[in-house]
Amino acid sequence: MGEASVDAIDDGTLRLTLRGEIDFTNAGEIHKTIREAIADRRPQVVLVDLAGVTFMDSTGISVLVDTMRAAAEVQAEFRVENPIPRLLDQLRTTGLAKAFGLT
Amino acid sequence: MDPLEDYRNRLADLDARIEEARSDPEVLLGRASGLLAGRAGCRVGEAHAYLLRLADEQGRQVHTLAADVLAAMEGRSGGGTSSLATAVDEALRPDPGRVHRQGERPPEPPTPEPPPADPAPAGDAWVQAVQRVLDTLPDRHILLLPRYDDTGRVTDYTFAAASPAVVDLSGRSGAQLLGRAMSEVYPTIMDGPIWEAWALTIDDGLPREVGPVPYVSPVERAPAEILLTVKVRPVGTGLLNTWIRHDEETRLAERIAQTERLGNLGWGEWDLVTGQILWSDGLYRIYERDPGQGPLPREETEALTVADDLPVRQQAAEAFGRGQAVDVTYRIRVSGHVKHIRAVVDTVRDSGGRPVKVYGIVQDVTAGETSRLRLTEVERQLSEHRQSLAAEHKVAVRLQQIVLPMPVGPIDLPGLRVAVRYLPAEQASRVGGDWYHAAPVGDGGVLLAVGDVAGHGIEAAAAMAQLRHALAALSVTTTDDPAELLTALNRLLFAGRHADAERSTLPVTATAVVARYEPATGRLVWARAGHPAPLLSRAGVTTELEPPEGPLLGAFPTAEYELAGAHLRPGDVLLLYTDGLVEHRHQSLDAGLAPVLTVLDHITAEPTSQPLADLLGRLRYTNPDDDTCILAARPLPARAGHDA
Numbered sequence: 001m002g003e004a005s006v007d008a009i010d011d012g013t014l015r016l017t018l019r020g021e022i023d024f025t026n027a028g029e030i031h032k033t034i035r036e037a038i039a040d041r042r043p044q045v046v047l048v049d050l051a052g053v054t055f056m057d058s059t060g061i062s063v064l065v066d067t068m069r070a071a072a073e074v075q076a077e078f079r080v081e082n083p084i085p086r087l088l089d090q091l092r093t094t095g096l097a098k099a100f101g102l103t
Numbered sequence: 104m105d106p107l108e109d110y111r112n113r114l115a116d117l118d119a120r121i122e123e124a125r126s127d128p129e130v131l132l133g134r135a136s137g138l139l140a141g142r143a144g145c146r147v148g149e150a151h152a153y154l155l156r157l158a159d160e161q162g163r164q165v166h167t168l169a170a171d172v173l174a175a176m177e178g179r180s181g182g183g184t185s186s187l188a189t190a191v192d193e194a195l196r197p198d199p200g201r202v203h204r205q206g207e208r209p210p211e212p213p214t215p216e217p218p219p220a221d222p223a224p225a226g227d228a229w230v231q232a233v234q235r236v237l238d239t240l241p242d243r244h245i246l247l248l249p250r251y252d253d254t255g256r257v258t259d260y261t262f263a264a265a266s267p268a269v270v271d272l273s274g275r276s277g278a279q280l281l282g283r284a285m286s287e288v289y290p291t292i293m294d295g296p297i298w299e300a301w302a303l304t305i306d307d308g309l310p311r312e313v314g315p316v317p318y319v320s321p322v323e324r325a326p327a328e329i330l331l332t333v334k335v336r337p338v339g340t341g342l343l344n345t346w347i348r349h350d351e352e353t354r355l356a357e358r359i360a361q362t363e364r365l366g367n368l369g370w371g372e373w374d375l376v377t378g379q380i381l382w383s384d385g386l387y388r389i390y391e392r393d394p395g396q397g398p399l400p401r402e403e404t405e406a407l408t409v410a411d412d413l414p415v416r417q418q419a420a421e422a423f424g425r426g427q428a429v430d431v432t433y434r435i436r437v438s439g440h441v442k443h444i445r446a447v448v449d450t451v452r453d454s455g456g457r458p459v460k461v462y463g464i465v466q467d468v469t470a471g472e473t474s475r476l477r478l479t480e481v482e483r484q485l486s487e488h489r490q491s492l493a494a495e496h497k498v499a500v501r502l503q504q505i506v507l508p509m510p511v512g513p514i515d516l517p518g519l520r521v522a523v524r525y526l527p528a529e530q531a532s533r534v535g536g537d538w539y540h541a542a543p544v545g546d547g548g549v550l551l552a553v554g555d556v557a558g559h560g561i562e563a564a565a566a567m568a569q570l571r572h573a574l575a576a577l578s579v580t581t582t583d584d585p586a587e588l589l590t591a592l593n594r595l596l597f598a599g600r601h602a603d604a605e606r607s608t609l610p611v612t613a614t615a616v617v618a619r620y621e622p623a624t625g626r627l628v629w630a631r632a633g634h635p636a637p638l639l640s641r642a643g644v645t646t647e648l649e650p651p652e653g654p655l656l657g658a659f660p661t662a663e664y665e666l667a668g669a670h671l672r673p674g675d676v677l678l679l680y681t682d683g684l685v686e687h688r689h690q691s692l693d694a695g696l697a698p699v700l701t702v703l704d705h706i707t708a709e710p711t712s713q714p715l716a717d718l719l720g721r722l723r724y725t726n727p728d729d730d731t732c733i734l735a736a737r738p739l740p741a742r743a744g745h746d747a
Contacts, residue, residue: 021688024558031609055688057729058557062609065658069610086691094614094633095654095662 004030006037014043014076016067019052022060031063038070046071048100051082061094068099113375114458121424124417128166133418135169229339234264243269243346245277246338247285249305257302260285263341297333301342310336315349360384367467371398374460389467391438409434409441423448432468443472498561507538507571513715514541516549518622519736522715524722526683526731536563536613537681537732538571544583547622550574553734554615555634555681566611569599570656574617585617585630586664589653593632593664596657612657616679625671625738630664632656635685638678638699639669643708645700671738676707676714683731684722 007015016034038046048067053060064080071078080100083091091097124130132154140150154172158165230246237244246264249257261284265277271288286293300313314332330349335342363369369386373379382390382398390407392399408416412433419431429448434441445468451460513522521541536556544550554570556563573595577588596613616637618629629637629648633655636648651665671677678699685695702721706714715735722733 027609057686058555058612058614058682059609061655062557062612065612065655066610068658089692093635093650095652096633096658099654099659 004033006033012044013047014038014041014045015047015049017049017052021055022053022063023055023057024059027059027063031066034063034067035070038067038074038076042074043071043076045077045079048078048080049082050080050084050087053087054084056087056090061090061096064091064096064100109378110376113378117375117458118424120420124420125424126170127414127417127421128169129414130417130421131166131169131173134421135172139172230263230341233338233343237264237266240266241268242266243348245269245280245344245346246341247301247344248341249301250284257305260301260342262288269346297331297335300333300335304335304337304342308337310334314347363388367470369465369467371463371465372460373401373463376459386465389437389442389444389465390435407435407437409436419446419448423450426450432472441469442467443469498564507567515739516541517543517547518739519549519620520715520739521551521734521736522719523735524719524733526733536567537683537730538567539679539732539734540571540574540578541734541736542575542578544578544619548583549620549622550578550583550617551620551677551679551734551736552615552617553634553679553681553732554613555683555732556611556613558609558611562608562611566596566599566613570596570613570615583619584666585619585628586653586666588617589615589630589632589656589664590662593654593656593659593662597660599657610657612655614655614682618677618679620671620736622738627669627671627677628666629669630666632662632664633658635680635682638680638703639671640676640678640703640707641672642674643704645703645707647696671736673738673740674707674710675737676703676718677736678703678718679734679736681730681732683729684733686729 004019005017007017014037016037018030022030046067048064056064068078078100080091080102083102088097088102091100091102097103125134132151136147136151136154139145139154140147145153154169155165158168161168230248233246237246244266245262247260248263250259250261252258262277262280262282265280267277269277269280271280275288280288292298296316297313300311303309304311312332312334315330316332317330332347332349334345334347336345337343363383363385367385367389369389370383371386372381374381380398380401382394384394386398387394390399390404405416415431415433419429423429428450429446431448432443432445435444436442445466446463447465448461448463450458451462453459507525509525510523513520515521523539523541525537525539536554536558538552538554538556540550540552542550552574554567556566556570570592573592574588577591581591582588592613592615596611599611612633614632614634616629616631616634618627618637620627629651631650631653633653636650638645638647640646648669649667651667653664654662656662680699682692684699685692687695699722702718706718706721711717715737718735719733
């Protein structure tokens with residue numbers, strides 16, 4: 001799958017790298033990949049790297065929200081990193097920026 | 104053992120295979136249908152159906168019927184079925200002696216007898232004769248005549264004749280070399296191994312081959328060193344030299360190897376006369392076999408064919424029997440995995456039409472086949488997906504119409520006129536979860552709201568219905584405070600998600616903006632849950648209201664929503680919208696907002712008699728990806744006017 005890749009780092013960090021446009025066409029698939037990765041590896045930190053994401057619709061935002069919940073379920077810290085300015089705006093508008101560790 | 108016997112056996116073996124293919128039930132039926140269609144001038148499919156029906160009527164196996172039909176029709180046309188072996192035997196019988204030479208070794212290249220060394224024509228005449236012969240030959244041949252000194256020792260050689268292909272490293276043609284001395288043209292060759300071979304052959308009259316030997320060219324631009332092999336034969340009083348440049352041979356071989364690698368190609372050759380099988384490096388690669396082991400015997404090669412594809416090979420063998428070149432794609436199992444192989448097989452025949460060699464060019468097309476199959480699978484899934492989307496769309500549209508009937512004209516509420524427009528997404532399947540609410544609440548106030556459920560289809564429409572009805576109910580029974588309402592809606596959506604929590608589905612989240620207007624004071628109190636702030640347009644200037652904190656609905660178990668305030672004056676226009684209005688995939692949110700601001704500026708700068716209708720009329724842009732809900736409101740004068 002091209003839009004999401006999962007890298008486990010030995011110190012217990014699960015790094016999820018998303019790419020391209022995350023929308024209703026691929027959100028379900030990405031959501032599944034992420035859920036499985038978190039369930040399998042039970043990381044201490046879940047980190048979502050958005051550097052390569054150019055667009056997210058509301059279902060894309062739902063994927064992030066669910067990732068946050070999945071991390072909470074395994075008591076992992078959750079952070080989102082490197083959103084492009086437009087995505088950062090979007091995360092501020094939706095009131096998620098703070099919970100995602102973005103200011 | 105008689106070599107002809109071997110050849111006959113191989114032909115008989117081929118015949119047996121072709122016969123086996125011909126008697127294959129599917130092949131029989133296919134051929135019979137084809138022939139019948141040709142005779143009757145109908146389509147093959149019709150002929151096929153006809154044969155099936157006929158067999159059914161006659162209570163016979165369709166394959167035996169097909170065999171009968173074939174026998175009858177091919178018998179009449181008098182061709183096609185005679186076996187290779189019979190044809191060859193017939194051809195051989197009349198004059199076995201003659202055929203023994205021609206039939207046995209037809210493709211053998213001409214091996215020129217060594218020219219008689221003795222009776223050399225006197226003077227230049229024989230040299231000219233040699234030149235005329237060389238003129239017709241490919242490759243590089245040079246006739247050298249020795250130069251003797253007074254003691255009878257050979258001191259040098261003269262170029263006496265050369266074939267047209269002779270072009271030396273400095274670009275001189277054979278004709279330019281004629282008459283010149285070896286010591287002058289190629290000084291580095293003197294006293295080398297080739298030079299020695301010449302002397303020996305002149306002595307004993309025996310042909311020699313020298314090389315490969317390195318030849319260092321005195322010419323600067325030429326390759327520093329090339330490898331040469333020279334075949335030396337005595338001709339008349341001179342030496343006929345055939346030169347082979349190995350760098351060219353190597354280049355050619357490398358080019359072939361490169362081509363095989365790039366194209367995943369390999370070629371094989373089966374000599375029916377000698378029985379020899381040759382495989383190229385590429386073929387060994389395709390069959391993952393060590394070249395040291397030699398080619399796989401044909402039976403074993405064929406045994407690798409995937410069982411499902413045996414009929415394909417049968418069809419091919421049958422076509423081959425009819426003298427057609429075969430181009431067939433089938434699967435083989437090599438080292439535990441399946442490869443898709445395309446084979447083009449052709450026969451070399453002698454002048455009598457008898458097959459003497461079978462050539463096959465084989466290509467590993469697995470990569471292409473695999474992606475083609477994957478594409479087909481994806482297309483199938485897409486098609487299924489489309490169908491279920493279409494069905495879902497119908498339900499979603501119906502649900503939305505029931506839950507959210509859109510008013511055609513403006514709604515007059517206490518002190519406020521409201522107009523609403525819903526713009527569905529361009530793509531019909533993307534009917535979404537946008538909603539609005541506009542209704543009076545206690546103390547003469549008015550509650551306005553617009554919301555957007557993430558996602559599309561039935562699930563989104565259901566969540567939209569839940570949120571809207573909950574808001575309507577809560578605002579009448581419990582509270583009309585926008586922040587408290589959003590807190591309640593968040594709890595509702597979050598809990599709803601957990602009630603039917605399935606890990607495989609995305610959580611339902613939603614955004615909303617809720618505002619309470621007090622007509623008596625013109626005061627607007629509002630809160631938002633992850634939603635764009637309302638736009639307020641006044642006298643040609645439109646601003647986005649400063650947004651208070653408030654996360655989207657359904658993300659957190661509990662959430663706090665702040666309140667913000669504003670005042671509406673007569674002539675102002677307030678716009679609540681969902682992000683479909685400004686969110687476009689390939690432009691920034693600001694760029695999407697700009698045209699909306701322009702329209703609003705214009706509406707309040709030069710008010711018309713029905714500003715809301717004009718405004719919504721101009722905001723008709725449809726977002727291809729998302730549906731859009733717009734709610735526009737303007738305060739009515741203390742005494743309700745009659746304009747729209």
